[in-house]
Amino acid sequence: MIKLIQPYISFDEVKKDFEEIFDSGWLTKGKYIQQFMQDLQHYINIKYAYATTSATTALSVCLKALNIQSCDEVIVSDFSFPATSNVLEDLGIKPVFADVCLSSFNMLPEELERKISNKTKAVIFVHALGNPSGISRIQEICKYYKIPLIEDAACAIGSSELGIKAGAFGDLGCFSFHPRKLLTTGEGGAVVFNNQCFEQFFEIKLNHGAVYHQGKFDFIDFGYNYRLPELQAVMGIKQLKKLDKIIQERNQIREVYIQYLKPLGFQEQEINQNVIFNVQSMVFVVPKNISRNDLITYLYENGIESTLGTYCLSGTSFSKSKYKDVQKNAKFLEDSTLTLPCYQGVDVEYISQTIKRFLTK
CATH class of the missing domain: 3.40.640.10 (Type I PLP-dependent aspartate aminotransferase-like (Major domain))
Incomplete structure (x- = not known):
């Protein structure tokens, strides 16, 4: 795995x-x-x-x-x-x-x-x-x-x-x-x-x-x-x-992911100019025509751990029942984001090719 x-x-x-x-x-x-x-x-x-x-x-x-x-x-x-x-x-x-x-x-x-x-x-x-x-x-x-x-x-x-x-x-x-x-x-x-x-x-x-x-x-x-x-x-x-070196390495991995996945319709989390991003999580918005949850399952079946980006706080059962006001962008991101493995030595090519197979199956 x-x-x-x-x-x-x-x-x-x-x-x-x-x-x-x-x-x-x-x-x-x-x-x-x-x-x-x-x-x-x-x-x-x-x-x-x-x-x-x-x-x-x-x-x-x-x-x-x-x-x-x-x-x-x-x-x-x-x-x-x-x-x-x-x-x-x-x-x-x-x-x-x-x-x-x-x-x-x-x-x-x-x-x-x-x-x-x-x-x-x-x-x-x-x-x-x-x-x-x-x-x-x-x-x-x-x-x-x-x-x-x-x-x-x-x-x-x-x-x-x-x-x-x-x-x-x-x-x-x-x-x-x-x-x-x-x-x-x-x-x-x-x-x-x-x-x-x-x-x-x-x-x-x-x-x-x-x-x-x-x-x-x-x-x-x-x-x-x-x-x-x-x-x-x-x-x-x-x-x-060694944190700065780790961040530099993760940004290099991020660029490789983008090269593989952006042509497939995946949108990376954008950063502003004059920003250094530590790439805590390698997150993409998945293409509109696929099921993010089905992709997570497919990746797991092929030996790759992944998960959603994070949560829409206003959309949790607790908050929704109490405040009734779900924020639409946050809810879209909860439903459409995918976090992929990102660390030194991770096989980005294999992960990307597995995703490509899912899109064409």
């Missing part, structure tokens, strides 16, 4: 550091977490970074940092994994779904402006499948209306627009280090930001609400244990060092 993704990490890379951690007995809140976050700050060119257990917990604590209440609304990109809106539902905050561009798959600026109201307390821009295209325009709109911008950059580590890395545009940025991401720690995530006003909040909230004072901890607020272990931080450090 040609898998959809393979992690860019081996045991040999981490073995020595793992042994040091086990020998020390220091499994959490040690030097490796500190180094990983410092390396992340340097890589993104941002002042603050805090590790979390996932992008989901990162998003959740960001909403709390902005003091968003259950009577408030947050405008969110409609083409994303449900975690993006789940964090809002968990806090009783109403998600207002903004439709997306059919070519970039990202939030449409005109949709954002149309849906801003006096209840809007934040915007969550999703870098769809790692693509940052259009984030600078969304940033301009948020600044104009004085609305905080949260970047769901779960898929976008290493991507950039206008020379600015994903995560550094918003008031707050969130990353995922899930196994399907380019940089994985097994599970894990991070919050990043530039504004010092958030520093104390995250220091306390991510440490059970505690501060260290006069030789003991004083719990001055309620908080959480969203800590990433030392072992996982080692994995992140090793991959971050």
Whole structure:
């Protein structure tokens, strides 16, 4: 089976550091977490970074940092994994779904402006499948209306627009280090930001609400244990060092896919000028005259793992029953996108020829 993704990490890379951690007995809140976050700050060119257990917990604590209440609304990109809106539902905050561009798959600026109201307390821009295209325009709109911008950059580590890395545009940025991401720690995530006003909040909230004072901890607020272990931080450090090379390789694979599949009627996810795309996922819109689901089944029968692009949040059974307003572009993309394997050594020619056979069978 040609898998959809393979992690860019081996045991040999981490073995020595793992042994040091086990020998020390220091499994959490040690030097490796500190180094990983410092390396992340340097890589993104941002002042603050805090590790979390996932992008989901990162998003959740960001909403709390902005003091968003259950009577408030947050405008969110409609083409994303449900975690993006789940964090809002968990806090009783109403998600207002903004439709997306059919070519970039990202939030449409005109949709954002149309849906801003006096209840809007934040915007969550999703870098769809790692693509940052259009984030600078969304940033301009948020600044104009004085609305905080949260970047769901779960898929976008290493991507950039206008020379600015994903995560550094918003008031707050969130990353995922899930196994399907380019940089994985097994599970894990991070919050990043530039504004010092958030520093104390995250220091306390991510440490059970505690501060260290006069030789003991004083719990001055309620908080959480969203800590990433030392072992996982080692994995992140090793991959971050080679991330730019990984991204370059994936873009080369992307170009080969496009050469094979575009003549067959497949449309790649488009990126803007002045964008570096990390190719987190190799996604195409399939031709109109074929069944995407039948193609996924056919590929699996021929030893190739594939899946849909991602989900229309407003079209899930939960959201549809609650809000009744399904965004048509996002729904089209959920039904028509295909994610293909993309990593070093993947047999693009075999995958493409298998797709061609499906089209002609």
